[in-house]
Amino acid sequence: MTDTPATPRRRGAARTEELLQVTLDLAAEVGYAGLSIEAVGRRAGVGKHTIYRRWPSMSALLLDALSRVWTSDLDYRDTGDVRADLREQFLRSGLALSSPPIGPVYRAVIAEAQADSMLRATLHERFLVTVEQSTLDRITRAQRTGELTAEANLEFAAEVLCGTLYYRSLLSTRPIDEDAVDGLLDMFMAAYGTSN
Amino acid sequence: MTDTPATPRRRGAARTEELLQVTLDLAAEVGYAGLSIEAVGRRAGVGKHTIYRRWPSMSALLLDALSRVWTSDLDYRDTGDVRADLREQFLRSGLALSSPPIGPVYRAVIAEAQADSMLRATLHERFLVTVEQSTLDRITRAQRTGELTAEANLEFAAEVLCGTLYYRSLLSTRPIDEDAVDGLLDMFMAAYGTSN
DNA sequence: CGAGATCGGCACGCTACGTGCCGATCGAGT
DNA sequence: ACTCGATCGGCACGTAGCGTGCCGATCTCG
Numbered sequence: 001m002t003d004t005p006a007t008p009r010r011r012g013a014a015r016t017e018e019l020l021q022v023t024l025d026l027a028a029e030v031g032y033a034g035l036s037i038e039a040v041g042r043r044a045g046v047g048k049h050t051i052y053r054r055w056p057s058m059s060a061l062l063l064d065a066l067s068r069v070w071t072s073d074l075d076y077r078d079t080g081d082v083r084a085d086l087r088e089q090f091l092r093s094g095l096a097l098s099s100p101p102i103g104p105v106y107r108a109v110i111a112e113a114q115a116d117s118m119l120r121a122t123l124h125e126r127f128l129v130t131v132e133q134s135t136l137d138r139i140t141r142a143q144r145t146g147e148l149t150a151e152a153n154l155e156f157a158a159e160v161l162c163g164t165l166y167y168r169s170l171l172s173t174r175p176i177d178e179d180a181v182d183g184l185l186d187m188f189m190a191a192y193g194t195s196n
Numbered sequence: 197m198t199d200t201p202a203t204p205r206r207r208g209a210a211r212t213e214e215l216l217q218v219t220l221d222l223a224a225e226v227g228y229a230g231l232s233i234e235a236v237g238r239r240a241g242v243g244k245h246t247i248y249r250r251w252p253s254m255s256a257l258l259l260d261a262l263s264r265v266w267t268s269d270l271d272y273r274d275t276g277d278v279r280a281d282l283r284e285q286f287l288r289s290g291l292a293l294s295s296p297p298i299g300p301v302y303r304a305v306i307a308e309a310q311a312d313s314m315l316r317a318t319l320h321e322r323f324l325v326t327v328e329q330s331t332l333d334r335i336t337r338a339q340r341t342g343e344l345t346a347e348a349n350l351e352f353a354a355e356v357l358c359g360t361l362y363y364r365s366l367l368s369t370r371p372i373d374e375d376a377v378d379g380l381l382d383m384f385m386a387a388y389g390t391s392n
Numbered sequence: 393c394g395a396g397a398t399c400g401g402c403a404c405g406c407t408a409c410g411t412g413c414c415g416a417t418c419g420a421g422t
Numbered sequence: 423a424c425t426c427g428a429t430c431g432g433c434a435c436g437t438a439g440c441g442t443g444c445c446g447a448t449c450t451c452g
Contacts, residue, residue, distance in 0.1 A: 015430090033311040036407085036409085037410090038407080039408090041431095045431080046431070047430070047431045047432060047433090048409090049411090049429090049430080049431085050429080053429085057410095058409095107311070110306075110307075110367065111306075111307040113367075114228055114307035115227070115228040115303070115307060116229070117369075120367075120369060124368055124369045128367060155379070156376070156379030156380060157383055159360065159363075159364070159368075160356060160360045160380060160383060162363075163359055163362075163364065163367075164355065164359045164360060164363070166363050166367060167355075167358075167359030167363050168355070168359065170310075171359075172320055172324060172355075173313075173320045183352030183355075184352060186352070187349075187353055187356055187387045187388070190348075190387035191383045192383070192386065208398080208450090211399090232439060233439080233441090234439060235439090237400095243399070243400045243401060244440090244441080245398090245399080245400085245442090246399065249398085253441095254440095
């Protein structure tokens with residue numbers, strides 16, 4: 001009666017990987033509501049301890065799950081046309097932010113962060129600052145090549161650009177479509193562009 | 197033994213008022229965590245039905261409580277200097293967004309909205325759109341008086357201005373201080389101002 | 393002063409949290 | 423090959439909030 005255990009009980013790193021994937025799958029299917037430690041455990045066929053041994057809270061698990069899918073596609077291209085590069089990247093990350101699995105997981109982290117200022121700080125430094133920094137890098141290069149004016153305060157500009165995208169995708173009900181991105185870039189280039 | 201009932205059991209509109217006030221007080225004291233229907237009921241000395249009869253959910257109660265304190269201080273002054281008027285208003289609402297009771301209640305609504313797209317739509321149209329609209333009104337007037345260029349797409353500009361403030365106060369850990377507001381207005385005026 | 397709405401209080405079943413304990417299972421080291 | 427300790431799944435506990443139902447007391451309006 002020893003039926004073949006197709007998957008022997010996984011442990012250690014393999015379990016960790018699997019749990020992150022289950023979290024992403026669950027988020028994609030049921031969204032933030034219904035995303036709980038018990039739900040992840042049930043779905044993975046895992047005791048709660050197996051999760052709590054790895055992450056101290058749902059928030060920590062969500063942050064790790066988010067890292068798993070957010071790290072790629074973060075860098076801007078550099079074709080020499082800063083407006084085109086920003087446009088492409090904004091549309092890409094706008095789509096990512098509003099689709100599974102990133103969208104629901106991001107929403108979940110933000111919801112929990114509203115009740116937990118430590119988590120808010122972690123979210124900020126681990127994701128938002130990183131995104132702003134890569135934007136800042138790209139427009140700083142454009143400033144050096146003369147595409148943007150020398151007087152521009154690019155730190156604030158990077159925050160305005162990223163902040164507007166996050167505002168629209170997380171608080172607004174409007175989509176991040178081409179019109180939105182073009183409107184945003186119109187303002188940015190009108191302020192700091194040198195070509196017009 | 198009939199001790200004087202200093203406050204006779206309130207009902208109807210008086211109760212509604214009191215419950216909104218208790219919600220705001222509670223939010224100011226304990227923040228979003230610990231803000232629940234049971235907590236409001238306990239504090240007000242009220243059965244849960246008395247709350248559920250008025251609002252279908254915590255979110256609805258929060259929205260009403262927010263209206264109560266958010267309606268004033270919304271309009272921009274018009275001194276004829278658009279930059280100064282925006283600056284004053286941004287600093288004022290930035291402070292409001294990060295202090296009790298508005299800050300915690302706003303955070304609570306936003307947290308719940310992440311799991312509920314209907315609530316997100318309500319939040320958007322009832323508050324965010326309103327704020328954007330009053331900003332749009334003010335900068336449209338500035339465009340008519342010639343302070344801003346005629347080609348500017350002010351609808352997107354209003355969204356960028358407000359979005360940046362909300363991003364910073366709700367997702368970032370940075371304060372909405374004079375530097376931030378000035379940086380934002382530098383970009384806005386560089387893009388659409390006529391005086392430089 | 394009576395009728396009917398509204399009230400506070402209590403209880404229910406449900407779900408999730410975070411922790412503790414159990415015996416089974418795995419796999420690294422000898 | 424076998425042992426031993428770490429890790430596993432399963433179950434249970436107490437706490438908390440949700441949303442609903444029912445009760446008898448209390449208030450308001452006609």
